[in-house]
Amino acid sequence: MITNASPNRTGPAVVLRAVQKSYGPVTVLDIPELELKRGQITCVVGENGAGKSTLMGVLSGTVSPTSGEILIAGQALQPGRPDHAKALGVSMVAQEFPLVGGLSVAENLLLGRHSRAAEQAGRLRRVLFDRSGTRQEARELLADVGVDGIDVDRPVEQLPVPLRQMIEIAKGWGNRPLVLILDEPTSSLGPVEAGKVLDLARRHTASGGAVLFIGHRLDEVRDIADRVVVLRGGKLVADLTPEQATEERMIREMVGSELAHSDGAPPDSRTDRTVLVVRSLTADGLGPVDLELTAGEIVGVAGLMGSGRSRLLHTIMGAQPRTGGETELNGRPFRPRHPADAVAAGIGLVPEDRKEQSLLLQHPVRWNATLATLRRDSWRGILTPGGDKERSRRIVKDLGVRMHSQEQPIGDLSGGNQQKVVFGRWLHADPDLLFLDEPTRGVDVGAKAEIYQLIDNAAQDGLAVLVASSELEELLRMCHRIVVMAQGRIVADLPREQFSKERIMTAAAGTQPLTAGSEATA
Incomplete structure (x- = not known):
């Protein structure tokens, strides 16, 4: 199964030594040492902003560390080179699925590499895209992750989020990597489909690969982990065995204190x-x-x-x-x-895919927070000076949004804080x-608890x-x-x-x- 050959087949799959990443004076990742072993599923948990995305970016070559060394199967990874990371055997399944919406399922699955049929025919120089071979290989990849019956000629943009998630997983799996990075792979999946993804991770490690699994569903983490690494503030604060990784322990390490729990029943x-x-x-x-x-x-x-x-x-x-x-x-x-x-x-709607369906990522928090109330904040269609600023200020304050400024692009905020802005937008619009x-897709346990409380409060107000x-x-x-x-x-x-x-x-x-x-x- 592991096809990315390397000179070191017995040592750790990944070694990080003194890896730091800083943006100006702010250090967002500081890992003195971390090893990912072959045949092991290492789960990484932490609140939004804990450094998980930066760690994944450093390993996959999309983020250049400020200092430190990364070895993949004994070979030094060239910083900021995703092509080199892929050549060394690293494949990342991203939560936000970087698929090309206008291309078909098959084209997305085989994007960046020739079909197996073309390679076997020895026609690589003359054939750029073998459609028949691509279709068949795409069906095999999808079947391998438990998806059957999908039309592989259908454009990806026409598919619902759960199927796009499974396509992204099949694409990463199809690279046959040494190190498979799964970023919230089950965030939009139901229990049956999520179970297929967890089985895939187990199959990968059983064949000698390593899995780095980033998750917010702590029951899944406990079910699948051979080891749990906890990040907080960019630092590795705990390295737990499955026995040590109780839900209470993980939450305590993630937030630095006990998280208040309700009895689980909403107020009537x-x-x-x-x-x-x-x-x-x-x-x-x-x-x-x-x-x-x-x-x-x-x-x-x-x-x-x-x-x-x-x-x-x-x-x-x-x-x-x-x-x-x-x-x-x-x-x-x-x-x-x-x-x-x-x-x-x-009626208000908080959609499944906030980045595609709800947010203007490059625009300020202020704009995004007040999209549902523009009529109230305008006079005869003209936005009144400061009207949206004052409403946005109340929204971010009431919902505890963590940010530098209302003028900060909302795409720079963590997933949990982006979701709070979307909630605040509708709650301040006073819907019925x-x-x-x-x-709570892609939201950490701390932000989840806050969102649940927001929903409880809204229902008590008659929503x-x-x-x-x-x-x-x-x-x-x-x-x-x-x-x-x-x-x-x-x-x-x-x-x-x-x-x-x-x-x-x-x-x-x-x-x-x-x-x-x-x-x-x-």
């Missing part, structure tokens, strides 16, 4: 006022669906990848054309032609109904919340009620007293699951 803030009624709603890959939400109620949407979780939210919002059914909002017929109609009617799609999530623990902690979807339909509606992982998974898998190539999104 539900009222009798009905906010949303959905009757026989249908769309491509969805329905018929019947659903009701009351003011102050938090309803979770669970289901496997392809069950229709995101599609349900998008159809109600008007982002996905409906083919039938009726909806009511606050007792009145509601049929949005566009998401802007839903926003005007009092808030849709959350994977609300109705519909939250779709692939994390069962998240839904079990947050919700008053959970509906389970399969094949685009609701197959179970569980009150809190009936909550259990087993009941939810049994309902989710109770019908024939959709194939990966289905039109239904997760």
Whole structure:
């Protein structure tokens, strides 16, 4: 399986010595020594801003360390050279999937290298892209990571986030690396698909490779780790065995103190006022669906990848054309032609992919925080001087956003702080109904706790919340009620007293699951 040959086949896969990375006077990574062993899964945990991304960048060659030495299988990595890192056997599966949306699945999977069929035919100089061989090799790579039935000629931009995540994983796996770096590989996946990724990591180490696994789901970390490394403030503060890596210990090392825990049950803030009624709603890959939400109620949407979780939210919002059914909002017929109609009617959406669907990454925090309230902060369509600045100031203060300035590009903030800005944008718009799609994707445990508290507080103020999530623990902690979807339909509606992982998974898998190539999104 390991095809990147090296002169040292028995020593550590990776050695870091005195590696530092600084930006001006600020040191963001300071690792005196760290080894990654062959046949071992090393999990790295830490809050957003702890140095995990910098560590990955240094190892993959995309970030040049200020000082220090990195050895891959005994050979020195040339700093800032991702091509050299790849040649030495390092492959990184990035959380933000650097895929080319306009290219097909097959083209993305084989991008940067010729197909195996062309190589075997000895036609590399004459054939730039062997489409037949590429299609077959792409199907084999996808099957190897547990994805079957997808149309490999389909443009990646047409696929839902979970499938794009699996394609990125298949692409990294296809390089047959010595060192496989997995950055939050299950962040948008349901339990079944996440299990396939964890099995892939185990297969890689069983064949002699090394895995560096960055994760926020601590139950997954405990399940898969041969070793857990904790970063805080750019420093390695703990190196734990699986036995030592209890959830409490990891959290304490990550945040430097005990993290306050609630009893896991949200306050019962539900009222009798009905906010949303959905009757026989249908769309491509969805329905018929019947659903009701009351003011102050938090309803979770669970289901496997392809069950229709995101599609349900998008159809109600008007982002996905409906083919039938009726909806009511606050007792009145509601049929949005566009998401802007839903926003005007009092619905907010925190989408699954904040960077693609919610943020202007190169623009200031101030702009991003006030996008939902521009009308209020303007006079006859003209933004009043200082109006958005004052609202943004309140948003970032109320939500505890960590930043240098409101004028700082939001792309420079950590994932948790970006997500807080998106939440604050909608909470300060005073909606009646808030849709959350994977609300804590790519967010550390400290920021998760803060976001859960924000949702609890909003529900107590009378906001109705519909939250779709692939994390069962998240839904079990947050919700008053959970509906389970399969094949685009609701197959179970569980009150809190009936909550259990087993009941939810049994309902989710109770019908024939959709194939990966289905039109239904997760």
